[in-house]
Amino acid sequence: MAGPMRNTKIVEAVTQSGTTTRQGLLDRAFAFAFKGLVYAQIWEDPVVDMEALQIQPDSRIITIASGGCNVLSYLVANPAQIIAVDLNTAHVALGRLKIAAALHLPDHAHFHRFFAEADSRQNIRDYQRFIRPHLDETSRRYWEGRDIAGRRRIGGFSSGVYKRGLLGGFIGTAHLLARLYKIDLKRMLGAQSLDEQRAIFEQHLAPVFDKKFVRWLTDQPPALFGLGIPRAQFDALAGDEKMADVLRKRLEKLACDFEIRENYFAWQAFGRGYGKGPDKPLPPYLQAQHYDAVHARVDRVSFEHANFVERLQAIEDSSLDRYILLDAQDWMNDQQLTTLWTEITRTARPGARVLFRTAAEPSLLPGRIPDDLLARWDYRAEESLGFTARDRSSIYGGVHLYVLK
Incomplete structure (x- = not known):
């Protein structure tokens, strides 16, 4: 590690x-x-995930951990086990922090303040009293260490942790750039209807993507590292279009296709955190009605520092039935994809479901893995289109579901 x-x-x-x-x-x-914290919040919609995965009480799930929000949210569906793996040790430390908090903070009010508000000095006192004694040494060392700016990492929960990390910095830079063009992105949070949201987008946000500097900047792959987009995924996302036009379309969906009052992804993008107050949208694991279920079931979750394929190779045949790959396959070459799907197929129970996202719209598997391997799986094309349309995070071109025949 x-x-x-x-x-x-x-x-x-x-x-x-x-x-x-x-x-x-x-x-x-x-x-x-x-290599540091990238996502303080994961950017895949767990409600869509659970609809697609149809999690059952005997479901054994393996997923990429990322920010851990979806991992804990899946507990609402009552699976038997969740194995969350990640190459990024900061994400593993964040997931283990969430487990310790769910188990040992006194009640939902404390849990909500720690992760939904994440901007109170009381959170640091709660960390010392309730969470720290139950953290493993590696995670404790991470949170009590300092980031590249010299700040104690645990201090993020007293000053707005969602403003930190690579993605938090990217969103902050976007807000700064918008202000240079005299645009306040938080204006969107006050919209009272979809019509008002669209009016704000078309009048204030869309024109930014026509600015020469913005068009030049977004064509530089390092400019999108803050979104967690490596060079290979950058190429897939852009396709034959200018990146500024692609990003405008994705932002349009985020801003215009879902009610602001129901979309916590929009609050993160336009407000740099979750909204304050009981009526503001939150991921399932932070909602008051799910707290008891999360608290009671969180011991079914493990966060592990591991390569996804290598972790699968250590698992027995026909023993898993739900796989969540996020957008990791966009990073892979054909050989890596084949190795991955060989291991998924070996470890999958009959009827197993695999869910993943892609920067571009189509599934990337046809022509990339052997036909006989792909033939073992049923691609739910029509359902996948529906999942894509309903994914409130709005940043992916496609959400794809495969079911083992």
């Missing part, structure tokens, strides 16, 4: 070119950026 080993694993995961090529250098730069 040491830094150099962690960085090496991430380099191996994202590098598809020689390190002396421009593409290879970009991959290594992304790996360097990705």
Whole structure:
């Protein structure tokens, strides 16, 4: 779990070119950026996930951890086990912090203040009293260490943790850039209807993407590292379009397709945190009506520092039935995809479900893995289109569901 080993694993995961090529250098730069906290909040919609996965009481789930929000939210569906793996040790530490908090904070009010508000000095006192004694040494050392700016990492929960991390910094930079063009992105949070949301988007937000500097900036792959987008995914996302036009479409969906009062992803993008007050939207694991279920079931979750494929290789045949890959396959070459799906197929029970997202719209599997391997799986194309449309995070081109025949 040491830094150099962690960085090496991430380099191996994202590098598809020689390190002396421009593409290879970009991959290594992304790996360097990705080695710290990236996502304080995951950007895949857990409500869509649970609809697609149809989690049952005997479901054994393996997923990429990311910010851990969805991992804990899946507990609402009452699965038997969740194995959450991640190459990023900061994400593992965040997940383990959430487990300890769910188990040992006194009640939902404390849990809500710690993760939904995340801006109170009382959270640091609660960490010391209730959480710290139950953290493993590696996670405790992470949270009590300092980030690149010299700040204690646990201090983020007293000053707005969702403003930290690579994504938090990216959103903050977007707000700064908007202010330079005399635009207040928080204006969107006051909209009272979808019509008002669209009016704000078309009048204030859309024109920014026509600015020469913005069009130039968004065509530079490092500019999107803050979204967790490596060079290979950047190419898939852009396709034949200018990146500014792609980002405008994704922001339009986020701003215009879902009621602000129901979309916590929009609050993160436009407000840099969850909204204050009992009526503001939250991920399932933070909602008061789910607290008892999360508290009672969180011991079914494990967060592990591991490569997804290597973790699968240590699992027995026909023993898992739900797989969540996030957008990790966008980073992979054909050989890596084949190895992944060989292990998924080996470990999958009949009827197993695999859910993943892609930067571009279509599924990336046809023509990339062997036909006989892909033929073992049923692609739910029509359902996938519906999941894509309903995903409130709005940043992905496609949400895809495969079911083992």
